Amino acid sequence: MKKILLIEDERNLARFIELELRHESFETVVSYDGNSGLERALREEWDVILLDLMLPGMDGLEVCRRIRESKATPILMLTARDSVTDRVSGLDSGADDYIPKPFAIEELLARLRVVFRRQDMIASDQRSILSSGELSVDLDARIVSRGEQIIELTKREYGLLLAFMQNPNRVFSRETLLDTVWGYDAAVDTNVVDVYVRYLRNKIDVPGGTSCIQTLRGIGYVMKK
Structure with missing residues (x-):
């Protein structure tokens, strides 16, 4: 119950x-x-x-x-x-x-x-570790890291990252991310997704490097494996 x-x-x-x-x-x-x-x-x-x-x-x-x-x-x-x-x-x-x-x-x-x-x-997800390049997520401990560096994420940023890493190469529309991460009929605008993707990029990307999360103009976002 x-x-x-x-x-x-x-x-x-x-x-x-x-x-x-x-x-x-x-x-x-x-x-x-x-x-x-x-x-x-x-x-x-x-x-x-x-x-x-x-x-x-x-x-x-x-x-x-x-x-x-x-x-x-x-x-x-x-x-x-x-x-x-x-x-x-x-x-x-x-x-x-x-x-x-x-x-x-x-x-x-x-x-x-x-x-x-x-x-x-x-x-039900039996994988305890998700990885993409040097970026990894320990699902059991809820720890995100790049190499030896621990990356501190908010709960919302963590949920967003998890959606991308559990679905590599999947193109997400803003509406789908809103439903997946924020929940059914969330009372927020889709531009909130853009804000949180920016927050997440600032934390997980290597400065000066290519972003882990790619923008597809007019469509949404994708994390390529």
Whole structure:
């Protein structure tokens, strides 16, 4: 049974989501403020954390950042604030997806299914090491390196790199990368993909060398083996 932590201060909404998730056979626990939610998130193991942005005590962005300091648990951010700045802030803080309020419960369930499918794919991948030239990814330890140099990546950058390295020579459109890395119907524009590809290149490419990730103008991106 999948175990979900819901951190949401609107009690009526929290109760509604909790009942719907339990109806779908998810074990669901609710925290109503940022401090207790963070404590629960760090103390126990969860398959997914549903995190409201606006919380008493500690806001969702700070909760997300502190969780990311020690855990890679998937985090879906729930919020009524739907500006591009708010969405990017949530994703940059380490959230895996962003669901603007109000939302249909069917959409939330669809997003959760995407997260669980991604987890299952990673768990079933028997290759512990992916490599492309001098670049390698230790899937078990989640360590990215070039030769002897360890490369520090954010969770989003790591997911993007993994998509490329698990699919060498595959041409990805921006829409496909958005769906693969950010999740089903992510509430971000495709130009966010361009931004994160640039971030990733800055970290994994050899200065002055050819980029590992090639741009196909008008089509998307590819990492050639």
